[in-house]
Amino acid sequence: MSLPFNLLTHQGACCSPRILRRFYLTLFFVIAALFYLFPIVDPDIGWHLKTGEYIAKNLDLPATDPFSYTADNDRRTLFILKQYWIAQLLYYYIYSVGGWWGIIALRIVLYLAILFLLVRFSRNLNLY
Numbered sequence: 001m002s003l004p005f006n007l008l009t010h011q012g013a014c015c016s017p018r019i020l021r022r023f024y025l026t027l028f029f030v031i032a033a034l035f036y037l038f039p040i041v042d043p044d045i046g047w048h049l050k051t052g053e054y055i056a057k058n059l060d061l062p063a064t065d066p067f068s069y070t071a072d073n074d075r076r077t078l079f080i081l082k083q084y085w086i087a088q089l090l091y092y093y094i095y096s097v098g099g100w101w102g103i104i105a106l107r108i109v110l111y112l113a114i115l116f117l118l119v120r121f122s123r124n125l126n127l128y
Contacts, residue, residue, distance in 0.1 A: 025119065032115055036108045039100070045091075048084070052092025061085055 062081055065071040094102040
């Protein structure tokens with residue numbers, strides 16, 4: 001039994017090189033997306049969600065860390081409070097709408113967008 005086309009030379013009536021390339025890229029992105037379906041294990045995600053909730057409810061950035069009684073509000077903590085607020089709001093709103101699956105979907109979309117840009121740039125540079 002033989003195949004109606006040759007997979008190595010892409011000869012045959014059913015599959016052009018362009019169609020095969022798109023199929024392989026689609027398969028690559030689907031497999032990559034499956035790798036990001038695991039739960040989020042970052043220990044700081046709860047802190048980011050609560051800080052996003054604090055910002056959304058108070059319409060202001062916290063001056064000190066409101067969720068830690070041991071933090072001395074050093075420069076690092078104040079930097080995080082002042083610089084990550086957009087991401088924290090985004091995490092909070094997505095979590096309030098979609099729960100953990102919303103956060104996982106956001107992660108998948110962001111990572112696939114990065115992979116897409118890398119594939120696009122490599123194609124523009126004739127790397128594949």
